[in-house]
Amino acid sequence: MDKIRVRFAPSPTGGLHLGGVRTVLYNYLFARQHQGTFILRIEDTDQNRFVPGAEDYIVECLNWCGLIPDESPLKGGPYAPYKQSERKSSYQKYAEQLVEAGYAYYAFDTTEELEQMRIRFKTDENPSPQYDSRIRMQMKNSLSEPEKARQWKSEGLPYVIRIRMPDNEEIHFSDLIRGDVHFNTGQSDDKVLLKADGMPTYHLAVVVDDYLMKITHAFRGEEWLPSAPAHILLWKYLGWEKDMPQWAHLPLILKPDGHGKLSKRDGDKLGFPVFAMNWTDPKTGELTAGFRERGFLPEAFINMLAMLGWNAGTEQEIFTIDELISQFSIERVHKGGAKFDFEKAKWFNHEWIKRSSSERLLPDVKKYFDQAGIHAEETLLAKVIDLVKERCTLLPDFVDQASFFFLRPAQYDLEPIKGKWNTDKKMFFAEFADKLSSIHTWDFASIEQVFKAHAEEKNIKAGELLQPLRIMLVGGKFGPPVFAIAELLGKEETMGRIKEVTGLLGE
């Protein structure tokens, strides 16, 4: 068997949707598993929808996720260029070839005429009439009016090339996920192959490039299923049938509430990201939130996406990328769409944070401290990370959970201790602070020992003193064990905070 070659072929029209990343992921896993090649091809054949920055954004998303293509516009490769706009000249001859063979034709209908057609043929039974075998002879094209068409063409009238779909032919193909799928060509329209501006549509470009780039497997969203028969016919008409890739149409990712496929608007509405990274529309300035900026680890994001529509058939849910590469199989991908569950997504991130080393986490966590304007010294931060990571679901949680290690609390939640505060306790803490200064080896055990001994001496239950101590050091009722906090805070700072809050509390 030939070397496996797969591709991700996005259109650079905006942010990268999480479903898009999953498509990349499945392509990538499949390629790596088979020692194949993963290609990024930019499908920018629609000049009207060109969005500046979108291509760079896609590349950066792939970098962040660690799903790096082997061949791409940036990297080049044996089948360059990898941008369809730069391959423009190669499509026309195939379109012409199809016309000559009678599989396609020239059409001269204007946009207005097409609109009129849709109105004219619209009935209750057929609310959206198509440019198909039933009506093509009533339109302006080289099939209905061969003579005139020749003249129009020589006069330089703009035209498109359309595929001539057979009236009634059964097309079937085997989908890696869905098994046998069949269609009758009579239901499909005569799709435009080559646009008036000389650019191919997706339909032509995808088969020409998949052929030229020797793609062996084509994974794409389920929304492409209805146009599959046209693509298959094209492979056949171009004489490349034996080289046609194997298809796999991936299930859609659905809205968590209600119905339909997940859109970026759902994220805004429900308060979770839909894009991989923040995306700002250059025209409107509108920002759509991304998983990266929300504080997701790429490992978790990938893991979560892998499980949305696929599972290994075991109970394992946490996978490294290498485990995914070895265990993934396209046949085990679900047929049905999956509703996106942000709670579960967060759970994956939490799991990944808990399992990651402080070395892994440090650079990412540091960024959030920098953003918050807190200088977090790295040696200390690494220790702090290990202490608090099980309490952090998203990366920004580290700041909430650990800023008190680097900064005295701006305010203290005194309510829980005020009620039970008394002179004895005040005395205890004043003396305790002093006693701390005599500790030689400043660590968890010594601090705890001094604390307990002193509590016993003053005849106060240690339990009644723990909560106040915590609030003095932390500012609130949260965080790791108090003595572990004191240890990392250091002697001076621990004493300082105890004294400060003891003073604050009065008698």
Added chain:
RNA sequence: GGCCCGUUGGUCAAGGGGUUAAGACGCCUCUCUUUCACGGAGGAAUCACGAGUUCGAUUCUCGUACGGGCUACCA
């Protein structure tokens, strides 16, 4: 409307003619911890419906219902 795809707890899902129908998220209870988490134990909750095939259907077949996708000189 037409065509295509789909349907196991609220969500992700395993399973596949005979099972107590796994597991996870979320929720609830208990436990550990004199904080918050983590961990541990438990609980509520599912085979869309109707026929057929069969000794027996969640599983196979056919219908129905429901959901989704497509129906552009967009991808």
